[in-house]
Amino acid sequence: MSGPAVSEARETSGATTGLLLSYVRQQGGDDAVAEVLRRAGVPFTAAELELPSHWTSYDTRIKLFAAATEVLGDPQTMFRVGREALGLGLTPALVLLVRAMGSPRQVYRQLPRAVAKFTTTSTMRVVESGATHATLSYRLHEGYPHSRLDCEYAQGLIGMVPTLFGLPPAQLLHSECESDGHSVCTYHLTWERRRRFGGRRRTDEDVPELLALRDQLRILQSAAADLVASEDVETVLQRIIEKAAEAVLAPGWVLAVADPAGGPALVRSAGLPQHQVDALAATLLAGADPGPNVVAVDVASARRVHGRLATVYRPGDSGLVHERQMLAAYAGYAAAALDLLMALESSRQEADRAGTLLTLAHELAGATEAVDVCAVVAEALPRVVGCDSAAVMLWDPAEGCLRTAAHVDPVEENQQLMYGTPLRAEDVPELVGMLTDREPRFLRPESSSPVLRQLLTALQLTDVVAVPVVAGRTFLGVATASWPAGRAPEVLAGDVLHRLRGVGDQAATALQRARLLETVRHQATHDALTGLPNRVLFLERLGEALATTPADQHVGVLFCDLDRFKGVNDSLGHAAGDELLRQVSARLRAAIRPGDTVGRLSGDEFAVLLPVLTRPEDADRVVARVLGCFDEPFRLEGAGVAVGTSVGVAVQGGGSGSADALLRASDADMYRHKRRTPFHPRLASSPRDPDGGHES
Secondary structure (H helix, E strand, O other): OOOOOOOOOOOEOHHHHHHHHHHHHHHHHHHHHHHHHHHHOOOOOHHHHOOOOOOEOHHHHHHHHHHHHHHHOOOOHHHHHHHOHHHHOOOHHHHHHHHHOOOHHHHHHHHHHHHOOOEOOEEEEEEEEOOOEEEEEEEEOOOOOOOHHHHHHHHHHHHOHHHHHOOOOOEEEEEEOHHHOOOOEEEEEEOOOOOOOOOOOOOHHHHHHHHHHHHHHHHHHHHHHHHHHOOOHHHHHHHHHHHHHHHOOOOEEEEEEOOOOOOOOEEEEEOOOHHHHHHHHHHHHOOOOOOOOEEEEEEEOOOOEEEEEEEEOOOOOOOOOOHHHHHHHHHHHHHHHHHHHHHHHHHHHHHHHHHHHHHHHHHHHHOOOHHHHHHHHHHHHHHHHOOOEEEEEEEEOOOOEEEEEEEEOOOHHHHHHHHOOOEEOOOOHHHHHHHHHOOOEEEOHHHOOHHHHHHHHHHOOOEEEEEEEEEOOEEEEEEEEEEOOOOOOOOOOOHHHHHHHHHHHHHHHHHHHHHHHHHHHHHHHEOOOOOOEOHHHHHHHHHHHHHHOOOOOEEEEEEEEEOOHHHHHHHHOHHHHHHHHHHHHHHHHHHOOOOOEEEEEEOOEEEEEEEEEOOHHHHHHHHHHHHHOOOOOEEEOOEEEEOOEEEEEEEEEOOOOOHHHHHHHHHHHHHHHHHHOOOOOEEOOOOOOOOOEOOO
């Protein structure tokens, strides 16, 4: 397992370190390679150093040269590495490019440009050249200590050029060396004239080119297979850079392509500072000329142009002749891979959306609460629509505002902001318009009303699609899909809107069903006349209180029975009796503490749940307030009617007892209270009883 990636100056091509390790392996096997790496003490594996795309520093290069010379015990090691480069696996693309120049003379004339493919720390110049001779100067840049080993490697590599054309190596005279104090290294070369014979059969002269073509074909096939096998954009882009570096050696690379998902352009680079990458990527995507030290080709297929791929050299350097064609071949494979990836990604998205819609339908079928419906819809929207964030907001007709019921956003602060910001119709004209025409809205900060503009800016959203959630003619709320800067698809009014509306329609049906179920549940657990919890719900809450209250605290129940309620019904009618019950429930709710529960058990029987009592006697204060509810007469049929109540109290320690037993205990206590303090209801203005008494 390799360690973390090590970053150092990109000054030596992997072609150089690859040739060195190939020679060491040939001479001493894998053990010798391992020993070279150990002695050099470099932070790279052999596999990394043999990659053409892997550049290292000048210092690493010299350490490896010295270690190889020591391990093999041959002072001519570096000269031999250069001289035998062709047999060691010199990059096939470079062999083909050199062969395309036609003769050693043309190669030596182009050699200064080729040097940039191996190192960025030296400059070569052609002093003079002829048909069978040339004089070259080679100078190490300021700040780098000259190494005779590096010079010997250069001599071997330079002298090897004629062998690419089936000729013997060049004869080389090294008259001046920087290691000896000269300003440059000077090389005088002579070689045999290339002979041409018409109509001859292929000979050994053609072997280098044939081998290079075969290797190049293998690399192209490998690149195609590797790219096509990639399953995500990140992997494809990385492999495009890696594979292209095998075709064209260069110190710097930039790849800029359109994002298949519709977001900002995707840019990958190697060997360049970020500011240079940003500027060059913008130039490439604009289709402008990137400059003389850049070789750029389109990453294009028959279907579309994805972007551009470029090799970058030092100012003053440039690529070799025919290099653009070699690079274009790789760019073609890259475009085909991106085409396939986009097709696969589109298929995956559609399959994912179909699966999401099925899951959405299933989950909505099981969602019985409006808040659950909203949560399911908000979670599904990013996968169905392809948005970055989504929300479902419910309309509150009583308050005239939208409130966020569910919100999905990778930024937690944004969720808090959405839940805490109701949108009132009086402040948001877009909401008024939607309430009127039930049509979707496409929102951007710059064109929105002040309240929406402030909200979108705080959420860092630049594009929002909002659709009304409507059931029949009833406006239930709004579903939204949102994107930050540069993330929204180019067209929002097409497929995006269609998908969002589809999910909104499902949400409307589910919300309508949830509200119906909520009504049914409420009717099953609440008294239809007063709206108070009925006996079933009261006992359920009492059971929960007993189970959750700590043992050192208490739960209390007050059982209230109206005194002579039948008399009111008989004298004023059942409508007045119903009104009395409604007024009693209102007074009781006003008298209890926050967290207490009032329930109507049956007829004129009410109960109050006191879930948290520090001491049993704390219930007495609530009893006093309940009794106080009946101090003032009730207004019934235009007359004041004085009605009393008998109250029973039962208190139980938390964590024990049953709800039924505690309720029965309070009922029993109520009857004891009623026997002690009988009460007769009085009509305050009854002419039959001057004292206001009226027996029914």
